[in-house]
Amino acid sequence: MTDCEKCREMISCLIDGELSEAEQSLVREHIASCPECRSVYDAFSAVSEQMHEEEPLPDGLHEKIMSGIKARPKKKTGIVWIKYLSAAACLALVIFAGIKSGMLSPAENKVDSNDLYVAETLPVLDGRFTGQSGNGDKTTYTLAQNAKTRAAVSAETAEKLRTLLAPAEDAHSEYVVSGEADYAVSFDDGVEPDFVLIYIDDGRVYADYGNGAFAAAGSAQEIRDLLDACAGE
Amino acid sequence: MTEVSEKKIIEKVLGGDANAFEELVLKYEKTVYNLALRMVGDRDDAFDMTQEAFIKAYGSLSSFRGDSKFSVWIYRIATNVCLDFLRSKSRKQQVSLTVSDDDDEDAQLDIPDPSSAPEQQLMQKMSMQSVEEGLKTLPDKQRQILVMRELGGMSYAEIGAALSLEEGTVKSRIFRARKRLCTFLLDSGNIPDSLASKGMKGGGET
Structure with a gap:
């Protein structure tokens, strides 16, 4: 190997264990015959060794980390978004509601993403959302049949819904949910977050804005009543 | 675990x-x-x-x-x-120069303000402190990758995936970081002359 500069880059790779066996022996041969590259190898190795020397953890750091984690507010509340709502604005609320039973036919509706306002980062969901496919700059979400109702609702209704879907006072952790959401609600009034999946289980409501589900403030009955009213609004 | x-x-x-x-x-x-x-x-x-x-x-x-x-x-x-x-953090204590890096990215060459430099030029051998001092002189991007490699034990592929960089870029940044670090340690007397004096001053300085 005649190119010392190239060799020195390979020395760096050698120290990191990123060379093939053939490359390793090439570099080692060169080092053995080139004092300058040998000294580079020694210097790089010395620096690497020095960097690996770990200091012990300072006193109190572990406790500080754990107390910081425990003190952390568990989640953002939904309340803060509401104040950005313009009371005068007329909102369109898109609701995909369906009857959670086995009697639905497996037929599907394809819904254009422009109508859905669904963030593309949403995971593919089971149940009513049966799939997601890309087509150029549009993403199509597939919904189970009869899951689609579109409703325009008032700002008050949207506000009420967001309040019901805010974390419950005793909500203290997030849940990973899977399976069929009972409702998917998309707000298109420009207020974030604008999409929420609602799971109703054993009378308790869980809302998932895309960061894990949490127990919601509203009861199953309140939310069902409101959504039914929305569909009729 | x-x-x-x-x-x-x-x-x-x-x-x-x-x-x-x-x-x-x-x-x-x-x-x-x-x-x-x-x-x-x-x-x-x-x-x-x-x-x-x-x-x-x-x-x-x-x-x-x-x-x-x-x-x-x-x-x-x-x-x-x-x-x-x-x-x-306020960069008041540093004078920043933008230099062209050899992978066509702008890299900050931070020159410590001499007025705030402590009297640390007298160190006889490479110590952890001198390595830390040297690391501070590296551009952020080079330091980050070298630290991920050396302390995080991450492979070039893992670093590349984590930072959305080509492996070749990771490789050359680590190399340049090491070279710059050694040059600093040499210039400040922290690498004995028997180590690296000629090799480090050889061609290819960035």
Whole structure:
């Protein structure tokens, strides 16, 4: 190997264990015959060794980390978004509601993403959302049949819904949910977050804005009543 | 702790058992602290950065997809927390020059203000402190990658995936970081002349 500069880059790779066996022996041969590259190898190795020397953890750091984690507010509340709502604005609320039973036919509706306002980062969901496919700059979400109702609702209704879907006072952790959401609600009034999946289980409501589900403030009955009213609004 | 058992812990935490997170903290806190120390070069700051990195990791655990190792994920968070901190810190004590780096990215060549430089030129041999001093003279991007490699033990491929960089870029940044670090240590008398004097001054300085 005649190119010392190239060799020195390979020395760096050698120290990191990123060379093939053939490359390793090439570099080692060169080092053995080139004092300058040998000294580079020694210097790089010395620096690497020095960097690996770990200091012990300072006193109190572990406790500080754990107390910081425990003190952390568990989640953002939904309340803060509401104040950005313009009371005068007329909102369109898109609701995909369906009857959670086995009697639905497996037929599907394809819904254009422009109508859905669904963030593309949403995971593919089971149940009513049966799939997601890309087509150029549009993403199509597939919904189970009869899951689609579109409703325009008032700002008050949207506000009420967001309040019901805010974390419950005793909500203290997030849940990973899977399976069929009972409702998917998309707000298109420009207020974030604008999409929420609602799971109703054993009378308790869980809302998932895309960061894990949490127990919601509203009861199953309140939310069902409101959504039914929305569909009729 | 295997990768599988780490995944189980993460599931537990996501399922509401916040205490389970402590096992991960215990496993990685020392490395994260040392990584932060090399990144920010100050023990008090490294203390704070370590806490912040774990709080951030805990808060965004649901976004950990498990397609990389947890270690890779937490080290990336830690280095990013440190970079944010360094960026937001006032740069008043430094004079910044923009130099063209050889992979066509702008790199900051930070020259410590001589008026604030402590009397640390007298060190006889390479010490941990002198390496820390040298690391401070590296451009952020080079330091981050070298620290991820040396302290995080991450491969070029893992670093590349974590930072969306080509492996070749990772390789050349690590090399340039080492070269610059050695040049600094040599110039400040921290590498004995018997080591590296000729080799380090050879061609290809960036």
